[in-house]
Amino acid sequence: MxxxxxxxxxxxxxxxxxxxxxxxxxxxxxSSVADSMLRLLEKYSHDLEDLVQARTEELELEKQKTEKLLSQMLPQSVAEALKAGTTVIPEYFDQVTIYFSDIVGFTIISALSEPMEVVDLLNDLYTLFDAVLNSHDVYKVS
Incomplete structure (x- = not known):
């Protein structure tokens, strides 16, 4: 074909x-050409179903790995809120501080800027964050 x-x-x-x-x-x-074509289409359909199932299984495995990593790195309540896409409610934990940030007006800033200007802005901003973190006893997960 x-x-x-x-x-x-x-x-x-x-x-x-x-x-x-x-x-x-x-x-x-x-057999007729139509019969042969139907057999080939059936085989193709079956092979496609097998491929879709295999890819779905791979996706599910990756999802499980991601969820496991998330639950190992973050407190359960935070991980659940992130998975659900809801706001993370501030909580107190003895051994960890989790910081979520938002750049106010970032959408407008990036719309009015060249791509490299946005990259430079983010690079400068996170370089400053890293400098502050390096002066304290903290571990950063990006």
């Missing part, structure tokens, strides 16, 4: 070639 779609007509198979290929697929059995 892919050969039939070729941009170059010289690369496309002739009808005799196609007929021969169908004959080899059918292994000499008598």
């Amino acid at each position: 892919k050969q039939c779609w070729s941009e170059d007509p010289e690369d496309r198979p002739s009808l005799d070639d196609i007929f021969s290929q169908f004959k080899s697929i059918n292994q000499g059995k008598k």
Whole structure:
């Protein structure tokens, strides 16, 4: 089928070639071209279903890894709020401080700036954060 779609007509198979290929697929059995095409479509559909299922399983595995990492790094209540997409309610924890930041007007700033200006702004801002963090006994997770 892919050969039939070729941009170059010289690369496309002739009808005799196609007929021969169908004959080899059918292994000499008598069947119509439509039957052969239906069988091929069924096989393609089945293969596609298998591929979708495999990719879905991979996605689920990655989601589980992400959730496990999140729950290892953050307190349970914070991790749940982040997963749910809700506001994280401030809480007190003896061993950790979690800081979430928002740059007020960032959407407008970035709309009015060149891409490299936005990159430079963020780089400067987080370099300042890093300098403050380095002067204290803290561990930063980006």
